[in-house]
Amino acid sequence: MQWAPVLMIQDTSNQLSLFKSESASESVSAPVASYGWMGSSAQFLAISLSDWLDQLSRRYHDLYNQRPTTTQIQAWQDCGERLQQQLTLLRPLRPDSSAWTLIFEYELPHEGGRRPDLVLLAAGQILVLEFKQKTHPSQADLDQVAAYARDLAEYHRASHHRPVVPILVPTRRTGESQPYKEGQGVQVLAVSELAAWLSQLEQASDLDPTTWVQSDYAPLPSVMQAARRIFQQEPLPEIKRARSAGIPELLEYLYRLVEQAQANHERHLVLITGVPGAGKTLVGLQFVYQHPVQHDQQRPAVFLSGNGPLITVLQYALKSKAFVQPVRNFYLHHEVRRQTAPTEHLIVFDEAQRAWDAERMAEKYGIDRAAAGAVLRIAERVPDWCVVVGLMGEGQEIHVGEEEGLEQWNQGLSQASAIWQVHCAPGQTEFFPAVPPDRLYAHKRFNLTTSLRSHLASHVQTWVAHLLAGELGQAAILMPKLRQAGFAAYLTHDLAVAKAYCRERYRHQPQKRYGLLASSRARNLAAYGIPNDYYATSRLNMGAWYIDPPDSPLSCCALERAVTEFGCQGLELDFPIIGWGDDLRWDETAWSSSVRQKNVRNPLRLRINSYRVLLTRGRDGLIVFVPPEAKMKNTYETLHAAGLEVLSTLI
Known part of the structure; x- marks a missing residue:
């Protein structure tokens, strides 16, 4: 399906008249x-x-x-x-x-x-x-x-x-x-x-x-809005940014690949990577529900995700649990309990970078290989042909057992009993020595490099990368480009000022969403009104937080409850207020963390990736709140040096 424009309906009878006839x-x-x-x-x-x-x-x-x-x-x-x-x-x-x-x-x-x-x-x-x-x-x-x-x-x-x-x-x-x-x-x-x-x-x-x-007006919808449209078989809007990002061409390629696989009885693995907000989830949802498969089955395709909050929010928005499925249920049904063949020939694995390694899979499910290998082994049971699409975010491994990345897909292919053809971005071919060159297809279409979440702010991802790499000068140089593109980015010691900004800016825009985000490992935020502890976040109604209107006490716009990196990955807000806590601080020359996690080889990497997730959720911009504490002084000054403007109420 093409990304057809959604047309505005206007009164064309007499545009310059003060009012149309009341007949x-x-x-x-x-x-x-x-x-x-x-x-x-x-x-x-x-x-x-x-x-x-x-x-x-x-x-x-x-x-x-x-x-x-x-x-x-x-x-x-x-x-x-x-x-x-x-x-x-x-x-x-x-x-x-x-x-x-x-x-x-x-x-x-x-x-x-x-x-x-x-x-x-x-x-x-x-x-x-x-x-x-x-x-x-x-x-x-x-x-x-x-x-x-x-x-x-x-x-x-x-x-x-x-x-x-x-x-x-x-x-x-x-x-x-x-x-x-x-x-x-x-x-x-x-x-x-x-x-x-x-x-x-x-x-x-x-x-x-x-x-x-x-004239047509066609903004790209949020993930929840897009899911509703796809589910209801409505066309998604076409914007020049989505077309320039190559999304329509990528979908057409996937549709042709499905037809080829079905006709020639082939198995294909497609790995799509991209920056946060590049539209990976939208591609997966549209592919699953608007594919060209000619089949008499009721459900020839399935969208799987290990991202529990994303599943919860989509199911809440759609009032249906059939639209997306937890990958956990897929493992349990087809590998742990029955080892049956799925009925679906098209399998989309969202947040594929979060796939667990073999040690974690053995601990949780008793499965003897990493998640990537388990998915491929299950897919090999599908009769005749199969297309598996993995959607992978860059630098977003935040869970224990998620540190192997692309390497585990190569390991899964080396263990495969069927012949798989692999499609990936050019820079990823080196990760697949187990795949013969004649079955490895590389093209830039499989790497989505343009952020659609943040409207015109094409430099947001680069700014975040510079900041988290400690390249403060490069980050500061980019910030004026963000502002010129309409992406507002601020810094404050006063959480009340941040809340007032969001409420005032979106006072008459009930569809806009703003809310509190925070790292799960920060210990000093709760005292300032950002409840990010396990007890508070585990009791949060994730669907209501993202979907309910601003006047609902359960809505993110109430600015009372916070979501951590685990609750916002793959999702988005128009304007997040991000609590920067004591789990990632600047120590004069680089970022450091005192957090230690069991069975984690590089805890600092997970902390940096957690803040990468938090900083890339906003569509219109973001505010970073840093507690006014002596131990956070260097961090505050570093964020300011990287280009964040101190938020004031008046000009």
Whole structure:
């Protein structure tokens, strides 16, 4: 299946009219436009403020089946009054401004109600304005409007290759303002400055408002959203980032491989690696549920995972336990108890880097080989043909028994009784001396190097790698690129400030998810309000934590319960608050850890990988909280030196 675009449904009957006809026939056949009010500057100046507010309120009710709050109406009134004053002043300075288009409360489709206050199509440019009834905007305000502009530039087709400018207007500010910090690109203007600033806009090529408002908007969904769509046989959106990352081509290759294996009675092992957030799990889910197998079986494919939290969250989101299965049950049913042949010809093993070594498999299940070899031995019992896909994250081995990595797949192939053809990334061929060259296929398509989780922040993974390698200078050089891409990354000693930032930034965005993350081995975080101990985390309802709405006490957005590296691997948040504890500290020249774990050859490696997991969960950004303790001083200063900006409430 192709990654087909999900089309926006818009009111195309009369885009510049203030409201569509209320006739019965039109109310049935015409779709509701996803904005509150749209018209030219001349039309906006001609309408009375009361009529404009009435029409905004009616449209809001049409879209959300509820009346706007008194606070919302007051904010609209404040914005409308001031805009009409400034556009009146602008007219003699810029006569062409009468034809500029104002789109109030434009809802970003598929984004759970996210909507900037105003999109102004002016002089061929796209201006995204947020009005805040404040004297001084907060950092959350700045990042909110920057994110609107970023997402329009990246995911809105008619905005591609166009200037998209975020503008923040604190309506209580007076006097001249200064542009926000260079690099983030947010223009902060007092209301009194709007007319003069707009009059200086340089004319770009014409932009048709009807075309713009009807254009496709297709962000990549989160893992949970994508699972729902796949499960319901809905198309996933296509974004240029996913296509440039090679995901559609990889899926097409897998589909062709399945057809080949079925026709020629072959067995194939495909190992797909990638940076955190590159879409490995999405590839696996889509492959399993939209494959080309012609078979009379009810379930010719299975998605297995050793990641218990991922399974729990997906099953909670889908209200079904048949969608994904624990790999533990697969071992027990087909190897430990019955040694039967699976009915599935397609087996996807998610988080394959977490596969246990032989010692751990013997301890837990009494199986005499490593997990990779066990999966291959079970797959060999499948009649005629089989395709096994292993999805492997880079540098995310965090459990006891997970330190062997790719080597155990080579060992499993050396123990295999069937002939396997192996597909992997070019840099991995050296790990497979047991496979004859004529059965080893290497291609870059099997290594997903682009992060889709963090939107435009293509340098996030590299920044994390530099930080954890102690390469602080290289990390600091990359951070401005992250900010330019709209990825906000902060540092604080005050957990209350971090919580306030998230609540303020996502106040009117109920689909957004933010929450507390922490290393399981940190011992000093619980005293500061991050309960990461075993008792607290084992009692947490993982499904509710990720899925429930912000007003639920079980939701991550309540900011009361924390998830550790074991609970967030393979999952994501829009904005995590990461507690950096005393289990990984900077000792002047390198990272060190006093943690000791039984049966672990390199405890420091597991601690570093744990923080790699924690630091790569965010889609919009992250905040690192470091306890204000003397022993954490060097760590705090190191994170600051690596480019994290100290979070403040006001600019």
